[in-house]
Every structure is written in structure tokens, then in C-alpha cells.
Amino acid sequence: MSEEKQYRKVKVTAGKRGWGGPLVIEPKPDKPYIYCVTGGGIHPIAQRIADLTGGEAFDGFKSKRDFSEIAVAVIDCGGTARIGVYPMKGVLTIDIHATKPSGPLFRFIKAENFVSGVGPDDIQLID
Amino acid sequence: MIKFEGRVTAIGPYVSEFIDAGILVLFGQGAPEELAEFAILHDGTTLQGELRAGDTVCVDEACFQVLAVGEVAGANLSNLGHLVLKFNGEHEVEMPGDVCVEAGRIPEVIIGTIIRVEG
Numbered sequence: 001m002s003e004e005k006q007y008r009k010v011k012v013t014a015g016k017r018g019w020g021g022p023l024v025i026e027p028k029p030d031k032p033y034i035y036c037v038t039g040g041g042i043h044p045i046a047q048r049i050a051d052l053t054g055g056e057a058f059d060g061f062k063s064k065r066d067f068s069e070i071a072v073a074v075i076d077c078g079g080t081a082r083i084g085v086y087p088m089k090g091v092l093t094i095d096i097h098a099t100k101p102s103g104p105l106f107r108f109i110k111a112e113n114f115v116s117g118v119g120p121d122d123i124q125l126i127d
Numbered sequence: 128m129i130k131f132e133g134r135v136t137a138i139g140p141y142v143s144e145f146i147d148a149g150i151l152v153l154f155g156q157g158a159p160e161e162l163a164e165f166a167i168l169h170d171g172t173t174l175q176g177e178l179r180a181g182d183t184v185c186v187d188e189a190c191f192q193v194l195a196v197g198e199v200a201g202a203n204l205s206n207l208g209h210l211v212l213k214f215n216g217e218h219e220v221e222m223p224g225d226v227c228v229e230a231g232r233i234p235e236v237i238i239g240t241i242i243r244v245e246g
Binding site for chain 1: 144145147148150152157158159160161162164165166197199200203206207209211221222223224225
């Protein structure tokens with residue numbers, strides 16, 4: 001039997017001006033991806049979550065995975081479009097910017113699936 | 128000076144949800160499919176200078192004065208071709224990605240429409 005990759009969990013809390021959460025991010029063998037939808041490569045927040053959990057960060061502007069394989073989406077949304085699309089698709093969502101539920105898709109954004117204003121210190125490893 | 132120009136290449140099936148709310152959402156080429164569904168895609172790539180209140184946004188020949196620019200709107204446009212245009216007449220943005228322009232009916236956007244920012 002091949003060795004199975006071990007993943008760890010992180011707790012992500014809202015930053016000072018942020019909203020929502022906390023979320024527990026737990027990549028799994030069939031859900032390993034940290035989906036970075038910020039452009040300009042892998043954002044440091046997505047990279048930090050990948051490093052801590054053992055998940056695999058990928059750039060949504062370069063490649064694609066099924067939503068069912070995505071442990072969390074990291075966005076830098078200004079509050080209208082991306083903020084609602086990933087919660088609507090059933091994907092846990094971290095916004096780097098300190099946004100609150102807004103935009104035409106605001107009804108999908110809940111404290112259980114969304115956290116915002118997240119900086120590096122708002123991500124902690126848990127057992 | 129033309130600060131940004133793009134030709135519309137695709138219109139997502141759910142763009143009307145945003146238009147009904149008085150919002151146009153633009154993304155550049157290469158936007159993931161789930162964003163393209165809600166957006167107008169265009170081939171513009173380069174932002175010259177900074178996006179500022181007082182600029183003009185034109186959708187073909189229909190032009191609107193920019194009244195307010197959110198703190199991340201310029202970076203969004205520059206990095207992703209992403210622009211959130213709110214036709215609400217507000218002089219202060221509600222969200223950091225917003226660009227508020229004069230209130231008015233949103234012009235028709237079709238494939239080939241030119242979207243331009245001048246300033």
C-alpha cells in the first residue's frame with residue numbers, strides 16, 4: 001500500500017476589519033486544492049495555507065479543477081463578483097480584502113462559508 | 128488619453144443578474160469559467176496611468192463620468208482586466224473594488240462592443 005499524504009487543519013479567522021468565519025480548512029486526498037483566484041500567481045495567503053496544511057495551491061487563471069476537489073478558494077475581491085460566486089458554488093471562501101456580504105449574490109455569503117480581511121496571522125494550525 | 132481599452136469577446140449567461148442591479152462586471156481573457164458566467168469578457172490588457180474620479184468610461188459611444196474609484200479597483204483592472212462599474216451616481220464607493228459612474232441606463236453590450244476608459 002502506498003503511503004497516504006498527511007494533511008493538517010488550519011483555522012482562519014476574520015482580520016481586524018473583516019467579517020465572517022472562523023473557517024476550518026482541511027484538505028483531504030480527494031479535496032487537496034487551495035484555489036487562488038487573485039491573478040498574478042499564488043497569493044502569499046494561499047501559499048501559507050498550502051504550506052501549513054499540505055494542500056496544493058493552484059492559480060485559477062492558469063488551470064482548472066472541479067469544485068468538489070477544492071478545499072478553499074482565496075480571492076482578493078473588492079466586494080461584488082467573486083465574493084459571492086464561490087460561496088454559491090459551495091466552496092469555502094477567504095477574501096484578502098475586508099469585505100462584507102454584498103453584491104447581487106450576497107444571499108449566498110454566510111459566516112459559515114466566508115471569512116474576510118484575512119492576513120497571515122489570522123491563519124493558525126489546529127490539531 | 129486612453130487609459131484602457133478592450134473589445135468585448137464574450138458575455139456570460141448570468142450577466143443580466145448584475146445588470147438588473149445596475150452593475151457591469153468585466154474580466155480579461157483567462158478568467159475562470161465560474162467568473163466568466165457572470166462577466167463580460169474583453170481583450171484589454173494594459174492600464175495606462177491610474178484610474179481616477181473625473182475619468183470617462185465609454186461603452187461604444189455612450190460615455191459616463193467616473194465619480195468614485197475604490198482602493199483596489201485600479202489593481203483589479205491592471206492585473207485581471209477586472210472592472211466593477213456601478214451606474215449609481217454615487218460619489219463614494221460602497222466596496223473597495225467599485226467604480227461608480229453617473230446614474231443612467233446601462234448601455235447595451237454585445238460581442239465587439241468597445242469599452243474604453245479615458246482621462
